[in-house]
Amino acid sequence: MKKVITYGTFDLLHWGHINLLKRAKELGDYLIVAISSDEFNALKNKKSFHSFENRKFILEAVQYVDEVISEENWEQKVSDIDLYEVDLFVMGNDWEGKFDFLKTKCEVVYLERTPGISTSQVKRELASVK
Ligand code: C2G
Numbered sequence: 001m002k003k004v005i006t007y008g009t010f011d012l013l014h015w016g017h018i019n020l021l022k023r024a025k026e027l028g029d030y031l032i033v034a035i036s037s038d039e040f041n042a043l044k045n046k047k048s049f050h051s052f053e054n055r056k057f058i059l060e061a062v063q064y065v066d067e068v069i070s071e072e073n074w075e076q077k078v079s080d081i082d083l084y085e086v087d088l089f090v091m092g093n094d095w096e097g098k099f100d101f102l103k104t105k106c107e108v109v110y111l112e113r114t115p116g117i118s119t120s121q122v123k124r125e126l127a128s129v130k
Contacts, residue, residue: 002028004088005080007071008037011048013058016114023111025064025091032084033059034071043102046066049123056099 006024010017010033026030036044038052048055056068069080081102089102093110095101102108 001030002087003030003085004028004090005032005034005084005086007034007036007077007092008091009041009046009048009119010042010055010059011046011050012119013055013062013118014117014122015018016066018062019114020063020090020092020111021062027090027109028088031064031070032067032080032086034065034069034076034080035059035067036071040072049119077102078105078129 004024004027006020008017008020021031021033035052035055036046036048038048041048050058052070056070058063059068067084069084077089077099081089082105086106088107088109089099090109090111091099092113094113096110097109
């Protein structure tokens, strides 16, 4: 069984996220998603609209997702790959090259980011609605 892992905040889940999760699942048999905790989001200078618990609950309902774990720090990827016996690490290509150090442990694939949608764009546009 080929196990795939990906990491992210996945706030205000949108089709760009789903497109990433769908393609990641198609590259293997089992997809683990590590969702950034609210505390780690603060380290990423991100404040998500939905709490960790609610973002986790939403992601667990996505057909492509087999397991959801929490992402607490930048360093855990290395141990996660061993702990969950991961074969493939996937991220959107806005992260191109940033996780190549994982290539000693598993395959690393960066998938084309879906243009025209982002959580921050949704937040901006909703904020400007009169
Ligand atoms: N994504 C995408 N297309 C979009 C928006 C997002 O493919 N239009 C992808 C991103 O490239 C990422 C995933 O969806 O792979 C999750 O995006 P975010 O929730 O913004 O995650 P991010 O803040 O990039 O956190 O340790 C890694 C970080 O936790 C990644």
